[in-house]
Amino acid sequence: MHRFLLLFIILSCALTIGSAQRFRYNTYQGESVPFKKVNEVIEDSQGYIWLATDQGLFRFDGQNFEDYNTSLQSRYIKSFVSKHRDTLLFSNDNGIFKLFYAEKSVRIDPWLTRSDIGNKMGYPTQIYWDSLNRLWVGQLNGSVLLFQDQLNNPLQLKVPDVEKSPKIVFGEDTYGNIWVVVSGEGLYRCRAKEGTLERVAGFDGARDLWIQDNRMLVAGEGLYDISMGADGRILRSRRKFVTNKPFTNISADGKGKFYLTSGEAIFTVDSELKSLSAVYGSNDPHRVEQLPFTDINHLYFSSDPMPEGGTLWVSTDESLGLLYTSYFKSVIGMAHDNVLGLAASGEHEVLISKGNVFQVDTRDKSFKLLAGLNRVTAIATNGNSKWFATADGQIMVYNGNTRIKQYDLSSRGGGIFYMQADHLGEVWFCQAPLDAPIKGIAKITAQGTIQEYGETEGFQSRILVLDEGGRNELYIAGIGADGYLFAYDREADRFINKSLPFPFKVSRNFEVHDLAVDKRGLVWMGTTDGLLRYDTERIQRISLGPHTMKEVRSVCAMPDGTLWLATDTSGLLHLDQDLNYVPFDESSGTPSKIAAYRSMVVDGQNYLWAGTAEGAVYSTIQNPTPMSTPTPEISLPGPDLADPDPDALEFGQDDDIRFVVNAVSFPGEEIKYEFKSFPSGAPSEEIEDLPWTVVPASGELRLRNLKAGSYTLQVQAQKPGGFAWSTAAEQEFLIRKPWYATTWGIILLVLGAALFFWYGIRLWIIKKTRQLRTTLIRKEKELSAKEEELTTQMNTLKSQRNELKSAGVTIYLLLRLLRQIPPRANWKEVLPILCKLVELPTGMDAFELAFESGNDMRHYGFQKGQKKPQKRAEEFNEKDDLTSYVLTNKKPILIHDIDKEAGQYINHKDNKGYHSRIYVPFEQVNGAEAVLCAYGKDKNRFVQRDMTVLQILATFLSVNIIDELR
Numbered sequence: 001m002h003r004f005l006l007l008f009i010i011l012s013c014a015l016t017i018g019s020a021q022r023f024r025y026n027t028y029q030g031e032s033v034p035f036k037k038v039n040e041v042i043e044d045s046q047g048y049i050w051l052a053t054d055q056g057l058f059r060f061d062g063q064n065f066e067d068y069n070t071s072l073q074s075r076y077i078k079s080f081v082s083k084h085r086d087t088l089l090f091s092n093d094n095g096i097f098k099l100f101y102a103e104k105s106v107r108i109d110p111w112l113t114r115s116d117i118g119n120k121m122g123y124p125t126q127i128y129w130d131s132l133n134r135l136w137v138g139q140l141n142g143s144v145l146l147f148q149d150q151l152n153n154p155l156q157l158k159v160p161d162v163e164k165s166p167k168i169v170f171g172e173d174t175y176g177n178i179w180v181v182v183s184g185e186g187l188y189r190c191r192a193k194e195g196t197l198e199r200v201a202g203f204d205g206a207r208d209l210w211i212q213d214n215r216m217l218v219a220g221e222g223l224y225d226i227s228m229g230a231d232g233r234i235l236r237s238r239r240k241f242v243t244n245k246p247f248t249n250i251s252a253d254g255k256g257k258f259y260l261t262s263g264e265a266i267f268t269v270d271s272e273l274k275s276l277s278a279v280y281g282s283n284d285p286h287r288v289e290q291l292p293f294t295d296i297n298h299l300y301f302s303s304d305p306m307p308e309g310g311t312l313w314v315s316t317d318e319s320l321g322l323l324y325t326s327y328f329k330s331v332i333g334m335a336h337d338n339v340l341g342l343a344a345s346g347e348h349e350v351l352i353s354k355g356n357v358f359q360v361d362t363r364d365k366s367f368k369l370l371a372g373l374n375r376v377t378a379i380a381t382n383g384n385s386k387w388f389a390t391a392d393g394q395i396m397v398y399n400g401n402t403r404i405k406q407y408d409l410s411s412r413g414g415g416i417f418y419m420q421a422d423h424l425g426e427v428w429f430c431q432a433p434l435d436a437p438i439k440g441i442a443k444i445t446a447q448g449t450i451q452e453y454g455e456t457e458g459f460q461s462r463i464l465v466l467d468e469g470g471r472n473e474l475y476i477a478g479i480g481a482d483g484y485l486f487a488y489d490r491e492a493d494r495f496i497n498k499s500l501p502f503p504f505k506v507s508r509n510f511e512v513h514d515l516a517v518d519k520r521g522l523v524w525m526g527t528t529d530g531l532l533r534y535d536t537e538r539i540q541r542i543s544l545g546p547h548t549m550k551e552v553r554s555v556c557a558m559p560d561g562t563l564w565l566a567t568d569t570s571g572l573l574h575l576d577q578d579l580n581y582v583p584f585d586e587s588s589g590t591p592s593k594i595a596a597y598r599s600m601v602v603d604g605q606n607y608l609w610a611g612t613a614e615g616a617v618y619s620t621i622q623n624p625t626p627m628s629t630p631t632p633e634i635s636l637p638g639p640d641l642a643d644p645d646p647d648a649l650e651f652g653q654d655d656d657i658r659f660v661v662n663a664v665s666f667p668g669e670e671i672k673y674e675f676k677s678f679p680s681g682a683p684s685e686e687i688e689d690l691p692w693t694v695v696p697a698s699g700e701l702r703l704r705n706l707k708a709g710s711y712t713l714q715v716q717a718q719k720p721g722g723f724a725w726s727t728a729a730e731q732e733f734l735i736r737k738p739w740y741a742t743t744w745g746i747i748l749l750v751l752g753a754a755l756f757f758w759y760g761i762r763l764w765i766i767k768k769t770r771q772l773r774t775t776l777i778r779k780e781k782e783l784s785a786k787e788e789e790l791t792t793q794m795n796t797l798k799s800q801r802n803e804l805k806s807a808g809v810t811i812y813l814l815l816r817l818l819r820q821i822p823p824r825a826n827w828k829e830v831l832p833i834l835c836k837l838v839e840l841p842t843g844m845d846a847f848e849l850a851f852e853s854g855n856d857m858r859h860y861g862f863q864k865g866q867k868k869p870q871k872r873a874e875e876f877n878e879k880d881d882l883t884s885y886v887l888t889n890k891k892p893i894l895i896h897d898i899d900k901e902a903g904q905y906i907n908h909k910d911n912k913g914y915h916s917r918i919y920v921p922f923e924q925v926n927g928a929e930a931v932l933c934a935y936g937k938d939k940n941r942f943v944q945r946d947m948t949v950l951q952i953l954a955t956f957l958s959v960n961i962i963d964e965l966r
Contacts, residue, residue: 021268022282023312024326024589026667027292029319034058034065038315042080043302044088046101047630047664049313051320052077052090057099059106060320062668071108072097079126081135089135091124096137112151120145120156128170130178138168144180146192157197159188171211177232179216183207183248187218189232200234208250210258219247219260225273241269241276251299254310261296266314266323279323285330285591286614293321302666305627305723306620311666322666326589327627327722328610328617331365334358339596339611343379345386347604351379352616357388359401362603362618370401378429382421387444389416389429395444407450413438418598422468428476430463438462441476453495459483465598469517477512477525484512485523485534500539514598518557526552526565531575544581547573556600556608560623566595566610574626580724582626587670587720591615626724632663632673632717634731637700649733657703657733661695663717663726672718674725675701680710680732692716708737814949818956826963831869835862837934843942845914846935850883851928851965852876857883860965861933880908883931886919890929893919894947896940916941922954928964932957 029036035053042050049060056069057077069075074092081089088099095113099106112135114121123140130136135147137154142162145154159165159182167183178190180197187203205221218224225238241247245263252258256271259279266279281289295317301310306325314321330336334352341353350360352367353376360367373396378389386398393410396403409416414432421427427444440459442452453459463478463486474488476495481502486495506529514526523534531542531552541548551568558564563575571585571593585593592614599611608619621627637660651657661673673695678687695701695715703713714728739745817840820833837847848861848870856873863870874881878888885905886893895901895917902909916936924930932954936942 020278020280020288020332022280022288022329022332023323024283025281025291025324026322027319028065028322033320034067035320037317038297038320039078040080040298040315041300041302041313041320042082042088043300044099044101045085047303049302049666050080050088050090050099051315052080057090057108060666061662061664062666062671063662068099068106068108078124081127081129083129089127089129091127091137093123095121096124096127096135112147116152117145117154120154125166126168126170128172130170130172131176136170136178138165138170138180140164140166142168142182144168144190144197155192155195157190157195159185159197160199161185167207169208171209171216173211173216173228174213175228175230175232177228179209179211181206181209181218202237205246207246207248210250210252212252217250217258219250221246223247223250223260223269223273238273240273241267249296249299251301251312253301253312259299259312261299264291264294264296266291266293266296266299281323285586285589285617286336291321291323292319294318304666324667325620326587327584327620327624328589329365329620330589330591330615330617331358331360331367334367334615336591336615338613339599339616340377341379341389342596342599342601342609342611342616343381343386344601344603344609345381346384350601350603350609350618351381351386352609352611353377353379353388354615362605362607365618372403377415377417378419380419380421380427380429382425382427385421385425387419387421387427389419391415393431395419395427395429405448407444409450412442418465420466420468422474423472428466428474430465433462441466457495458497459486459495464512465514467515467517469521470519471521473517473521475515475517475523477515479509479511481506481510484510484527485515485525498534498536500534502539504541513551513553514555514600516555516557516563518561518563519559520561524555524557524563524565526555531555531565542575542579544573544575547581547583553595553597554600554610556602556610558602558608558623559606560625562625564600564608564610564624566600566612567593568595569593571595572610574624576625582718582722582724584722585720588722590617626722629671629717629719629723629726630663630665631727632661632715632729634713634715634729635660635662649731650736651733652736653706653708653738657706658700659703659713659715659731660700661715661717661729662699663719665719668719670720672720673699673701673715674718675713675715677703677706677711677713680712682712687714706735708735710734814953818953821956821960823960824962825960827961827965830957830961831860835869838862838864843936843946844934845937846870848933848935849965850887850931850933852884852887853966857881857887858965859883859933878906880906882906882910882917882919883933886921886931887929890921892921892947892951893917894942894944895919896942913937915939918942918947918950920947920950920954922958924958924964925962926964930965 035055035058037054039052044050051058051060054076056072056075059066059068072092074094076093078091083089086100089111090097090099096111098109098111124137125140126138128136137145139145142159142165144157146157147154162182162185165182169181171179180188180190182188184207187200187206188197189200191198203218203220203224206218208219210217214228216226216228218226222242223240225240226234227236229235243262247260247262249261250258258269260267260269268277268279279291281291293314293316296314298315300313302313304311312323337354339352339354343351345351348362350362352358352360355375357370357373357376358367359370373388375391376388377391380387384400388396393414393416395407395409395416397405409431412431414434416429416431418430419427425446429442431438439461440454440457441463442450445451460483461479463476466474466476468474476486477484483497483499485498487498488495509528511528512525516524525532528551530549531544533540533542547567547570550570552565553568554566556564561577565573571583571590574582584590590612592612594613596611596613601609603609606622608624610617637658663671665671674692675695676690676692678690711733713731716728717726740749817836821830838844846861846863848859850857850859855876857876859872861870876884878884882905898910898915898917914935914937916939918934920932922930922932932950934950
């Protein structure tokens, strides 16, 4: 019985699953980002996104991840909460920290650390700020800390029967009750006065919650819809959407739609919880893709210019994800075929012909195929009446979805490619010729008869399109430079040629593909030669930059006076009343840049529909106009991209003047920037006439060849995908005059010139005196040189005598020492004799014998003034130790100043306090290597003679000692 009941529930839930939702998406992962796991994200007051990751705290502007971990000991960030508009709190393993802006600079200060609280604070995870300005902190050990008035004395609430929980989620209802979900354990009601958490039965698998007013949704083993009372009691609970995997996260967008995660999938749920819709990726309108997210940790909605509820950030164990809505969307499930006809019918219906006719309900974008309609090439509507024309010259009349009449016009010509009903219910149509040309236009009158306006009415060529303006004026347009525009005179039932001569050159095969009459009575024509505007007195070609000469296939006048047009190969363009244009292409959500002819319409809710060669799309915005690109920020280049000081930004004329620009936007790729600079205070007319210069893709601009003075830099940005140019950001700066052009510089130059003149006169006066002294000075120098030469010779002789005397003493002392060493001696007998090297007047303050033992260099020796021998060991390393180096290279070394000469042999200085050194390698009787080391405290203590004496001593020890140093 239970199995049948469970099967019934699952089948019931399956029936509620609605159509899939499609979003454009970005993923940030791998080597291109400085993190792997993302726990949470949050948006700050300036529009930046902050990331809590396994590698620390990062700020994201849409292009760059800025590292803010220099002041943090723990780089594992867990959770965020907004304390108020300009302050965020975040948690890591060391406690709670405060993040805020101080004059545009980010500051991070400790707020509550583990050392402040003591043993009550373990490892904080999720944090929550309630309406009473209390902070709730979930901890890894399954407890909850409540910080009220005294931050250093929190109330600790233990979750019953829970020893560890990586995620504890908080929420507050409209009555001030705090609800807690311990992930995977259940739902709890907080009793702050009693200091307890009370478990609520029936929600054992709860993992996340969402609360608004007295309604709570709990995600877990299904989705629970709960209403609460003022006393914290649950008044009603319904379980919805049983799935094979539990729901792990829940969030809501700005339009009241809920988003759930289950396993690797994301679902949307309407506010009434009637249908569950899977979310898929659709960066290309032709494709539907599985989202590449696994192990989702958190969902977060940030602000977004699109009206779909916000930008969705997906935090996962492997990446950061971004889901967002494109400006235009295709009807899900409808084939991407060429659009032949498009018309709005009623308040919530749009008819699309791709040969077959699709009836779309604009409220939920569901559609159905209308039976009995094939090869339809044109559609017209008027109230409940609908006309469908076909490629073989048939016109079928419907009342609602019932066919009531059919006209056969195949004898007149070929397919009917355009129809429109006027305000009187008369249907005008344009028909393609077969063998004979068709001139003019025809209509089905209100009485149901066919009336033609052809050559006898003055038409010399085909008419391709018509439109009726807001004041019921009717215009038609067609082929040829002489008769391309006509106005209909209803009283006389005739057409008047309004075609004016072109003040510009047009192509030989000039055609008007589409036209629109706006609320001001202006006639806009999409032609083979661009967009034309007719105002009864003149005809103009509208400048659209690189699109000016593009073929325009469709035009639509909006109620607000703006204009939409579709080009042959460059996508859609929006034109405002100041004739500023914004392009829309595949990045805006259209499946193709190639437009269908005469296929743009506004539905009953003022959404724009447009036909392309690969299907129809609709705007996600009512009364669609381009969205605004965020105003870019201007900063100085450098490691920290410093914000310039607006009151103290100065440059020299020869300086390399550089600025970095960036608009905070998500996604932030492919944003275009333009700049202009001009003298501050320039007239606005001159500023407007200055051309904009494109900023390189690096986002860094340079200014050159500026004269001294005060300047203003303006930078504007444009994001792809349906965004207009931003409001221009401005930066004032000053170019200093070169020092020689300033008042003080001129004074200094004058004084310098006077000083130079005076100095020249003085040089001329003393020149003669110098000449008189020259001979005397030369003679004095010659005598001085002779005296110096004599003194040098005397000093040399004295030095040689001293060296000979010293050498004799040293050799004599060495000879005495060697005589004391018995033949065939061992080291035990020799070492006490060698200690006399530091006692006799040899100049040595210490000596050592060094030998390799395992991975060490062992040293045995004596220091002057100490009777006991000294022993020490150093790691064998020929790169950092001199004895190791000598033993390895087997070459003696004489060092006069260890501080200056050690770097010639090893990487580091030897700081034993002996500036003079001699190292002599020698070989013992068994072949083992050893080093004889002599040390002097003073610099330049030893000379080459001393090293020769020690080499003689080392040779004697090598052949006379019969054992090995150990």
